[in-house]
Amino acid sequence: MRRSHTSQYYEPVPQQYDGDVLEQENEQMASQLKDKIHVLKSLSIDIGQEVRYQDKLLRDIDEDFERTGGFLGNTMNRVLRLAKGGHNYYMLYLFLFSMFVFFVLYIVIKFR
DSSP states (O other), X not given: OOOOSOOTTOOOOOTTOOHHHHHHHHHHHHHHHHHHXXXXXXXXXXXXXXXXXXXXXHHHHHHHHHHHHHHHHHHHHXXXXXXXXXXXXXXXXXXXXXXXXXXXXXXXXXXX
């Protein structure tokens, strides 16, 4: 992409200007440039701080997911061991308990 070599502050210098006026304009433009550089520096420092903060948050989330994944894996292994055991009546007991709870809730809601 081509850049235009003109900026919003650029004005062609007429030939009748003397050296003092040019020097003042040069100092003014240098001070404007210094101000812009200062603003960009503070902005880049703020961006760096934000990046470090976001990186810390992402690392914490990653650690939480790893812990949760390990916990879930252990729980699934326990459930599989329980399912492979000789006591297959656990599902029947769970179903009967669920039906009992729903029946009690139905009665409470109906006679309320």
